[in-house]
Amino acid sequence: MEGTIEELIAGHEYEEAAVKAQSLIQLQPQVAKWHAYLGLAKFRLEKFDEAVPALKTAVTLDPHFEDALVKLAQCFDRLHLSHECALVVHDALHQFPANHALQGLWQAHGHNFYADKENWERGANPFRHQIFMGGDPR
Incomplete structure (x- = not known):
């Protein structure tokens, strides 16, 4: 496992980058960057469920x-978790x-932001008519 974690990521050596990130996390668990690199490596490996905790x-x-x-x-x-995506975004x-990445994700998932509010179906959700009645809210 030669090179820095940045070099491993740049070289598309994501398995090695994940191992290096995990060893750095063992040494310095309070460093956000090491957790982010682990998440990025798992993301690039399309192991999205493993990337989320990191x-x-x-x-x-x-x-x-x-x-x-x-x-x-x-x-x-x-992971098709639209509501969770909307909350983070x-x-x-x-x-x-x-x-711009966040803006695009908001366009795709923003309508799911309201799903956790109490009484959202009667509340401020501007999409409630489209969701329940299939029509224009005006």
Whole structure:
């Protein structure tokens, strides 16, 4: 396992990058970057369900870690967890409103943001008529 974790990722050596990230996490579990690299390696290996915990840890350690927030949202998108994706994107867009990846994910999943609010079917959800009645809300 030669090279830095960045070199392994750049060289598409994702299995090796994941192993290196895990060893770095053992040494420095409080460093968000190592968790993010583990999540990125798992994402590139299309092991999205394995990437989620690492990326969640990265954004817990550093709530302003833009790349980790984007990858976490993309994992939820790939796992077809639209509501979870919308929650992450909603919060991330407040910090990074110009991020095009987040904007695109919001367009795809934003309508699912309201699904966790109490009485959402009678509340402020602008899509409620389309969801329940198939029509225009006007």
